[in-house]
Amino acid sequence: MSKTYNVAVIPGDGIGPEVVEQGLRVLERIAALEGFTARPTRFPFGAEHYLKTQEVLPDAAFEEIKGHDAILLGAIGDPRVQVGFLEFGIIARLRFGLDLYVNLRPVKLYAAHLCPLKDKTPEQVDFVVVRENTEDAYAGMYGFFKKGTPDEIATQEMLFTRKGTERVIRYAFELARRRGKDRKLTLVDKANAVRAMDLWTRTFEEVGREYPDITREHAYIDAATMWCVKNPEWFDTVVTSNMFGDILTDLAAMIQGGLGIAASGNIHPGRVSLFEPIHGSAPKHAGKGVANPIATIMAVQMMLDYLGEARGAQRIEEAVAGLLRSRKLPSLGSDSGLSTRQVGDLVLESLEQVKVTA
Ligand code: IPM
Ligand code: MG
Numbered sequence: 001m002s003k004t005y006n007v008a009v010i011p012g013d014g015i016g017p018e019v020v021e022q023g024l025r026v027l028e029r030i031a032a033l034e035g036f037t038a039r040p041t042r043f044p045f046g047a048e049h050y051l052k053t054q055e056v057l058p059d060a061a062f063e064e065i066k067g068h069d070a071i072l073l074g075a076i077g078d079p080r081v082q083v084g085f086l087e088f089g090i091i092a093r094l095r096f097g098l099d100l101y102v103n104l105r106p107v108k109l110y111a112a113h114l115c116p117l118k119d120k121t122p123e124q125v126d127f128v129v130v131r132e133n134t135e136d137a138y139a140g141m142y143g144f145f146k147k148g149t150p151d152e153i154a155t156q157e158m159l160f161t162r163k164g165t166e167r168v169i170r171y172a173f174e175l176a177r178r179r180g181k182d183r184k185l186t187l188v189d190k191a192n193a194v195r196a197m198d199l200w201t202r203t204f205e206e207v208g209r210e211y212p213d214i215t216r217e218h219a220y221i222d223a224a225t226m227w228c229v230k231n232p233e234w235f236d237t238v239v240t241s242n243m244f245g246d247i248l249t250d251l252a253a254m255i256q257g258g259l260g261i262a263a264s265g266n267i268h269p270g271r272v273s274l275f276e277p278i279h280g281s282a283p284k285h286a287g288k289g290v291a292n293p294i295a296t297i298m299a300v301q302m303m304l305d306y307l308g309e310a311r312g313a314q315r316i317e318e319a320v321a322g323l324l325r326s327r328k329l330p331s332l333g334s335d336s337g338l339s340t341r342q343v344g345d346l347v348l349e350s351l352e353q354v355k356v357t358a
Contacts, residue, residue, distance in 0.1 A: 004037040005307055008068040008272075010090070012046040014281025015291035015340075016074025022293035022344030023072060023300045029348055030304065030312040041068070045090055047078030056089035062097060070303050071274040074296065075281035088140070094274055095133050100266035101164065102171050103131035103245060104302070105278065107232075107252040107262075110321040114257035114332060117229060125255055127235035128179070130172040131245025133266055135164045138242045160196055160241065165203045171269070172239035173211040181236045186217040188224045188240035188248065200241065225251055253278055257324070260332030263298035265306060275303040282334075290334040293343055294320060311356050319350035 011017035031038040076090050109115050109125035142156035176185040187204045191197040208216045221244040253262035259279035266274040277295030285291050305313035323329040
């Protein structure tokens with residue numbers, strides 16, 4: 001019997017629904033090619049639904065989503081709703097509620113002409129960032145004292161636990177081993193100024209002793225952003241805290257061709273996990289059919305890889321890489337001259353041509 005995957009789909013706001021539609025077309029095609037069944041169930045959560053019903057993400061729906069094999073999310077964020085409200089109510093709720101402690105962000109350049117760095121080749125831009133996804137300033141421990149007065153004080157805790165730090169570092173060591181590239185893991189922190197990050201330094205050393213085959217490297221976050229531009233080939237696998245990972249991966253997305261291709265997985269190994277493009281809802285492009293769906297298609301690629309459909313994942317990666325190398329898809333922005341659906345068509349066409357080896 002063929003396998004069936006139940007996928008909870010949250011298209012969300014702005015360009016989310018448009019790009020998710022193309023991602024689902026690709027998923028359906030891959031399922032047919034590889035002989036499995038993908039059953040998407042759409043959930044309406046996002047700004048439109050909130051403004052109509054005052055509902056953000058009800059408990060019953062959260063439980064229902066939890067019962068799926070994976071989650072595909074488009075984008076959340078809308079100028080009509082207060083900044084951060086839906087991001088916390090939906091994205092953070094899923095990341096924290098499902099304990100998705102790894103935010104996995106591959107940084108891979110598929111064609112040299114897409115890189116804004118001079119003379120960098122695909123061989124030199126090929127690393128992966130493992131961002132901690134459930135702690136740090138994102139834990140939501142903040143407050144205001146004497147709010148609105150000249151004496152106002154605002155605080156927000158950068159919270160790190162030993163368990164939370166250890167599990168994500170361990171995941172990263174395992175990943176560095178699985179990638180088998182340079183067998184190198186770089187810890188990115190700011191322990192010279194944020195002294196609490198000494199916990200990361202110690203945990204990295206301790207866990208690292210269990211992985212004698214993996215070289216341990218270290219960079220402070222400020223230097224890491226410099227290396228990312230100057231010598232991206234220096235990175236293989238990177239592990240970092242939630243907020244530094246957030247910042248570093250937007251920069252890293254640019255050197256792989258932009259937010260139009262960058263995807264991420266919010267993962268708890270062995271449990272229902274969530275896949276999404278890194279770009280946001282881009283309200284100014286919404287509804288025009290010009291948004292580039294490649295990042296969402298790559299999120300589907302990551303989802304298949306996570307579900308154990310390695311061949312299907314490889315097919316998508318090869319198809320996208322082929323399109324970019326051949327310049328049939330000339331750019332990754334909304335200015336490619338192609339509509340969202342036309343890019344989806346190109347990927348479907350290219351899928352038929354790739355040879356898989358996995
Ligand atoms: C990301 C985004 C989110 C984050 C926002 C939308 C809260 O920037 O996924 O990187 O900061 O994690
Ligand atoms: Mg971000």
